[in-house]
Amino acid sequence: xxxxxxxxxxxxxxxxxxxxxxxxxxxxxxxxxxxxxxxxxxxxxxxxxxxxxxxxxxxxxxxxxxxxxxxxxxxxxxxxxxxxxxxxxxxxxxxxxxxxxxxxxxxxxxxxxxxxxxxxxxxxxxxxxxxxxxxxxxxxxxxxxxxxxxxxxxxxxxxxxxxxxxxxxxxxxxxxxxxxxxxxxxxxxxxxxxxxxxxxxxxxxxxxxxxxxxxxxxxxxxxxxxxxxxxxxxxxxxxxxxxxxxxxxxxxxxxxxxxxxxxxxxxxxxxxxxxxxxxxxxxxxxxxxxxxxxxxxxxxxxxxxxxxxxxxxxxxxxxxxxxxxxxxxxxxxxxxxxxxxxxxxxxxxxxxxxxxxxxxxxxxxxxxxxxx
Numbered sequence: 017x018x019x020x021x022x023x024x025x026x027x028x029x030x031x032x033x034x035x036x037x038x039x040x041x042x043x044x045x046x047x048x049x050x051x052x053x054x055x056x057x058x059x060x061x062x063x064x065x066x067x068x069x070x071x072x073x074x075x076x077x078x079x080x081x082x083x084x085x086x087x088x089x090x091x092x093x094x095x096x097x098x099x100x101x102x103x104x105x106x107x108x109x110x111x112x113x114x115x116x117x118x119x120x121x122x123x124x125x126x127x128x129x130x131x132x133x134x135x136x137x138x139x140x141x142x143x144x145x146x147x148x149x150x151x152x153x154x155x156x157x158x159x160x161x162x163x164x165x166x167x168x169x170x171x172x173x174x175x176x177x178x179x180x181x182x183x184x185x186x187x188x189x190x191x192x193x194x195x196x197x198x199x200x201x202x203x204x205x206x207x208x209x210x211x212x213x214x215x216x217x218x219x220x221x222x223x224x225x226x227x228x229x230x231x232x233x234x235x236x237x238x239x240x241x242x243x244x245x246x247x248x249x250x251x252x253x254x255x256x257x258x259x260x261x262x263x264x265x266x267x268x269x270x271x272x273x274x275x276x277x278x279x280x281x282x283x284x285x286x287x288x289x290x291x292x293x294x295x296x297x298x299x300x301x302x303x304x305x306x307x308x309x310x311x312x313x314x315x316x317x318x319x320x321x322x323x324x325x326x327x328x329x330x331x332x333x334x335x336x337x338x339x340x341x342x343x344x345x346x347x348x349x350x351x352x353x354x355x356x357x358x359x360x361x362x363x364x365x366x367x368x369x370x371x372x373x374x375x376x377x378x379x380x381x382x383x384x385x386x387x388x
Contacts, residue, residue: 035334036353039360039369044094049077049086050361051097051331051352056106059114065358066118069096072363076120079161079306083329086350096361098122099331099352101165101308102193103131105143108150115159124154125165125308125331128295129206144192148299155300164304164327166222167291168206171196173216173228176273181238181260182213184248193310197221199229212242212250214264222288222314227276237267285318289325306330313339313349323347 038044054062069076075095077085082097100107103126115122132147146154154160173196180186182195187208196218198205209215213235216228241263242250250256276284293303306329307322313332314322322330323346330347332339337351359367 043362049095052355052358053352054100054355056104057111059110062114066120078121079123100124103146108146121159123161125163127165127169128292129168163306164292165308167288169193169310170221171218172221172224173230174219174224175217175228177217178214180215182209182211183251200232210239212238214238220311222318223312227281229274229276231268231271231273233271234264234267237263286321289321319346
């Protein structure tokens, strides 16, 4: 049943996604400046993208140039905005060098909680992310605009519906961001959970309408049960799921979860903007003026808060192009396309739609976070 639900969610996302006309072999429209999203990159593939842009005389814009040009009327411009989410190590070690080689511009969106720091109380992230010194190096390069990707880049539980448990296979498959933030008496915990942790239906914090605080007793009972039964070996038992559900339900009856009061949830959402702003000011000397939402465009609450914290423009994904046309929103909204659409831009050496679509269809279910 869970696989059917995830398939339905994935297909509905495909149907709601904006696909660029240029991918169909059409020219770019007037005023159209495509925005592409990267995460981790390999030097050869990223250099090939920049070589394609250079060969076909596309200009890579700074964020300020993009904002200024995006309001123009009737202008044809061979220009793109390249954006990178997450501030992974590979941006500094790979992408920055390639940008320097081509003299190209990019915008990097950094989730401030995850930036490597000497402070031992900060999030342990297995050295996946850049340091503040590396971010500063990017800003000083003159090629990179560093802006906000919120603070925690977090999912939150939104109901008591259990969608699974943390197994060795899932822990190896899903990224550090794909695990919902866990409520404990010691405070919220991010990153990969302990084996056996129950996983509830979740949504991005900045897109959610509320937060369900799961039962700490139920989570503890499940994890302790797995540990007593041999840890990873427990999951080789054919009835492991039935056992864990029974343990979970018994503990839940003793201590059920609850929903976070609305005022506290609003404060939690506001803290995403406040802490991001404060970290930028402390480490980089300025407050961010743009924000890329993790996963998808945020709720109206988060858009209002973005405006309150002096965010002038926000970036979503291909699902969000419809929202971008809403003139009543408190900030300017832009949709973005995955970088694998870039080679379908008009020009010499252009890729065809079929080659991109085949890759996307084979991998779309893998792009969904665990508790989607």
